[in-house]
Amino acid sequence: MALDPKHPEIQAVADFLRECLPFDALPEQALQDTARQIEISYHRAGHRFSAASDVYALRLVRSGAVEIRASNNRLLDRLGEGESFNIHGLDTGDEGVSAVAIEDSLIYQLPRNRYESLRTRFRDFDRHFHSQRSRRLRRAARYQPNANLMMQPIDAHVSREPLTLPPTTPIQEAAGAMSERRVSSVLVMDSGQLLGILTDRDLRSRALARGLPLDMPIGEIMTRPCSSIELGASIFDATLQMTQEGIHHLPVMDSSSVAGIITSSDLMLARRNDPVYLVQHIGRQQDTASMRAIAAALPSLMVDAIGGGMRAHQLSRVLTAISDAVTRRLIELAINELGPAPVPFCWLAFGSQARGEQLIGADQDNGLLIDDSATEQDMDWFRRLAQMVCDGLNECGYVYCPGKVMATTDKWRQRLAGWQRTVDSWTRAPSPDAVMRVSIFFDLRAVHGDKGLCQRLQKHMLARTREDSIFQAALAANVLEHTPPLGIFRRFLLERNGEHRDEFDIKKRGVMPIVDLVRIHALANGVEAVNTRERLRALIDCKALTIGDGRNMQDAFDTIQQLRIENQCRQVTDGARASNYLNPRDLPELERKHLKDAFTVVNDAQEALRHRYRQGL
Amino acid sequence: MLQNAMLRELWLQWQRRKWRARATHPLLQRLLVDPLPDGHFNERRYVVADLETTSLSAAEGEIASIGWVAVEQGRVLLESARHFHIAVRDEVGQSAVFHQLTDTDLKQGVELQVALGHFLGAIRGSTLVFHNAQLDMAFLNDAVQALWGAPLLVPVEDTMQWQLQRLSRQMEVIPDGALRLFQCRARYGLPDAPAHDALGDAIATAELWLAINAE
Numbered sequence: 001m002a003l004d005p006k007h008p009e010i011q012a013v014a015d016f017l018r019e020c021l022p023f024d025a026l027p028e029q030a031l032q033d034t035a036r037q038i039e040i041s042y043h044r045a046g047h048r049f050s051a052a053s054d055v056y057a058l059r060l061v062r063s064g065a066v067e068i069r070a071s072n073n074r075l076l077d078r079l080g081e082g083e084s085f086n087i088h089g090l091d092t093g094d095e096g097v098s099a100v101a102i103e104d105s106l107i108y109q110l111p112r113n114r115y116e117s118l119r120t121r122f123r124d125f126d127r128h129f130h131s132q133r134s135r136r137l138r139r140a141a142r143y144q145p146n147a148n149l150m151m152q153p154i155d156a157h158v159s160r161e162p163l164t165l166p167p168t169t170p171i172q173e174a175a176g177a178m179s180e181r182r183v184s185s186v187l188v189m190d191s192g193q194l195l196g197i198l199t200d201r202d203l204r205s206r207a208l209a210r211g212l213p214l215d216m217p218i219g220e221i222m223t224r225p226c227s228s229i230e231l232g233a234s235i236f237d238a239t240l241q242m243t244q245e246g247i248h249h250l251p252v253m254d255s256s257s258v259a260g261i262i263t264s265s266d267l268m269l270a271r272r273n274d275p276v277y278l279v280q281h282i283g284r285q286q287d288t289a290s291m292r293a294i295a296a297a298l299p300s301l302m303v304d305a306i307g308g309g310m311r312a313h314q315l316s317r318v319l320t321a322i323s324d325a326v327t328r329r330l331i332e333l334a335i336n337e338l339g340p341a342p343v344p345f346c347w348l349a350f351g352s353q354a355r356g357e358q359l360i361g362a363d364q365d366n367g368l369l370i371d372d373s374a375t376e377q378d379m380d381w382f383r384r385l386a387q388m389v390c391d392g393l394n395e396c397g398y399v400y401c402p403g404k405v406m407a408t409t410d411k412w413r414q415r416l417a418g419w420q421r422t423v424d425s426w427t428r429a430p431s432p433d434a435v436m437r438v439s440i441f442f443d444l445r446a447v448h449g450d451k452g453l454c455q456r457l458q459k460h461m462l463a464r465t466r467e468d469s470i471f472q473a474a475l476a477a478n479v480l481e482h483t484p485p486l487g488i489f490r491r492f493l494l495e496r497n498g499e500h501r502d503e504f505d506i507k508k509r510g511v512m513p514i515v516d517l518v519r520i521h522a523l524a525n526g527v528e529a530v531n532t533r534e535r536l537r538a539l540i541d542c543k544a545l546t547i548g549d550g551r552n553m554q555d556a557f558d559t560i561q562q563l564r565i566e567n568q569c570r571q572v573t574d575g576a577r578a579s580n581y582l583n584p585r586d587l588p589e590l591e592r593k594h595l596k597d598a599f600t601v602v603n604d605a606q607e608a609l610r611h612r613y614r615q616g617l
Numbered sequence: 618m619l620q621n622a623m624l625r626e627l628w629l630q631w632q633r634r635k636w637r638a639r640a641t642h643p644l645l646q647r648l649l650v651d652p653l654p655d656g657h658f659n660e661r662r663y664v665v666a667d668l669e670t671t672s673l674s675a676a677e678g679e680i681a682s683i684g685w686v687a688v689e690q691g692r693v694l695l696e697s698a699r700h701f702h703i704a705v706r707d708e709v710g711q712s713a714v715f716h717q718l719t720d721t722d723l724k725q726g727v728e729l730q731v732a733l734g735h736f737l738g739a740i741r742g743s744t745l746v747f748h749n750a751q752l753d754m755a756f757l758n759d760a761v762q763a764l765w766g767a768p769l770l771v772p773v774e775d776t777m778q779w780q781l782q783r784l785s786r787q788m789e790v791i792p793d794g795a796l797r798l799f800q801c802r803a804r805y806g807l808p809d810a811p812a813h814d815a816l817g818d819a820i821a822t823a824e825l826w827l828a829i830n831a832e
Contacts, residue, residue, distance in 0.1 A: 005727065005735070008684070008700030012817045040693035040820075042827035063808040081808070104806050104831070106824060109692075 057115035064105025167219025196224030367412035484599035642765035675755035684816030701732035
């Protein structure tokens with residue numbers, strides 16, 4: 001036992017430090033000295049550690065837990081006992097990085113000068129924080145939200161070395177230089193001054209079309225004075241200016257000198273992560289491979305969009321619009337190869353794509369509805385179409401449906417009369433097994449082709465299901481098989497310190513029970529909408545549901561979908577594949593409560609349904 | 618509760634006036650003359666201390682070691698931590714076995730007045746905090762009065778009393794051991810710690826004091 005009373009060994013603190021990275025690498029004396037420099041604080045859950053005017057460089061969690069979040073509130077890291085964080089190290093450029101205690105926490109703080117001196121003196125210590133910092137930065141950078149994409153400065157998208165020529169250059173020489181540099185414009189300059197701009201269009205309309213001599217100087221045919229834009233302008237400003245003036249090239253000025261040039265295709269490229277742009281862009285792809293590349297970026301698009309504040313139902317609309325666009329483009333490409341369709345047809349989407357509720361990693365559920373006039377030979381054309389489109393979808397990441405609900409399956413590729421007979425057989429003698437397999441069919445939507453065909457099929461279907469209480473009861477029996485895992489929450493409390501095996505499939509146990517419930521009500525009441533939110537609205541309008549019940553169901557649905565998406569964002573951010581498995585332990589207390597409330601609503605609604613169809617069950 | 622605090626302060630003021638003139642150590646005199654600290658938790662300075670003694674009775678035992686640490690602006694400053702082992706005359710009693718002290722440790726210690734002299738210097742302008750103040754203050758008052766003519770009449774807080782009040786609101790009978798330092802800490806989610814010494818327990822008490830004041 002050391003007996004220097006003024007520099008005592010602080011045994012408990014030193015013992016703790018010895019078990020924390022990277023303090024374990026410090027020599028004993030430095031460790032003891034460090035222990036004596038620590039200041040201890042205690043913070044209730046919810047306390048926010050601010051970066052402003054902070055004398056502490058390093059904070060070490062002694063007990064409790066701390067969350068690190070980016071300015072858009074996206075979770076960057078969760079720290080527990082023995083883990084340390086340095087707000088300033090995280091805060092490079094992004095002013096808003098914050099740390100919040102999520103449990104009551106005891107924090108050991110190391111003053112800045114002490115921390116810096118350890119980093120200077122001990123290389124391993126320094127390296128640890130260096131790599132930790134860059135790891136977090138990488139994570140943060142990879143998922144920068146694009147919510148305000150249009151407000152970004154054009155700076156990063158400007159071509160910095162534009163082709164410039166004096167006004168005396170002959171037209172032919174200018175055209176040669178443009179071809180060589182593969183550019184569509186040239187800035188005409190004289191001793192550092194921008195005189196005008198010459199574009200492909202000018203060459204065509206002012207020189208070639210008028211038959212001007214090729215040795216005429218470009219000063220004669222350039223556009224002058226030409227408009228320009230400042231380097232600090234936003235992508236929005238530049239897009240607006242080009243649209244208003246009907247031009248595609250803008251010289252970029254840095255105060256009075258030329259900084260470069262920006263073109264309309266530069267602006268298009270800058271917007272490539274914008275979902276609306278993405279949908280247009282898919283329609284221009286020439287092969288499956290390039291669409292697959294676009295689809296591969298969807299997980300990070302999801303993280304960006306949610307980080308930027310997009311809600312679950314909006315995002316699932318966007319993701320559905322994208323898979324619709326991929327499907328349409330694949331059909332168009334197939335038709336280019338197969339020749340035009342022999343008779344009218346409609347490509348149908350089923351399930352989540354039909355409802356507009358698709359998320360990342362959905363498999364394909366589709367079918368082909370063909371005009372009754374098709375001959376057997378025509379049907380062969382559609383068999384080949386189905387094969388090409390389903391293969392293409394699979395390549396793009398919309399994997400084959402395990403239940404074979406695809407246009408390649410004969411039963412899901414029929415003439416209208418065939419489809420109607422199939423519907424009749426399902427509703428006439430419903431077996432529970434059959435009902436389970438076909439319930440997905442009752443969410444259908446036309447993606448491409450003759451929408452009238454789809455409407456006729458849907459009318460037929462609704463007419464059958466609306467009057468058939470036995471079929472409704474069979475559907476109800478199927479729905480009631482999946483109940484939300486309410487028990488988890490009780491167990492969760494008991495097992496707070498134990499092991500957790502409470503992971504559950506939030507799609508199967510949370511989303512589908514609501515979708516199924518709402519579908520039954522929709523079918524029983526002849527509601528044509530297939531989107532769950534729209535169905536609920538229609539059911540409230542026709543008084544099949546009370547406003548209160550309808551809104552509760554919608555809130556429950558939105559909450560569960562939101563948690564499901566945020567869970568997928570966490571998985572993607574952690575480098576995992578997006579899945580539907582969720583562990584309630586990963587949720588903050590409040591969200592856990594929301595989830596429990598949502599499950600309770602579903603549970604109550606299931607009870608009501610059980611009551612209603614009791615005779616048939 | 619508030620009234621008790623006011624009465625305690627009045628009594629303390631009165632006692633200080635009474636003993637002021639009898640104190641022989643300049644630091645002790647100053648402690649008895651300085652105005653009593655006031656203000657909120659974050660504005661005050663606390664010195665959290667713990668003693669190891671050779672007996673549980675101040676009449677029979679001696680102080681074997683003392684450790685303390687200051688709390689300022691709601692933070693435990695480990696730089697202020699001090700830890701004195703004191704040379705005792707008696708053979709080591711039963712309590713020392715609990716605290717893993719040996720006769721050798723004790724004989725290597727400093728004179729009691731050296732340690733307490735440093736302590737008087739450290740606690741100026743501060744409120745003392747103990748876990749079970751009654752026991753430790755009995756030893757300190759006896760020792761300081763024997764050495765320098767007056768007891769240690771400074772404001773004192775007791776984390777154990779705070780816990781007692783809190784638990785009595787919640788339960789009729791308080792179970793054995795429920796008021797022990799590490800049981801109290803566990804109630805605030807503070808970590809368990811290995812075998813302890815006076816300084817370790819002073820720091821553990823200081824952390825508990827932060828947690829109590831965060832409520």
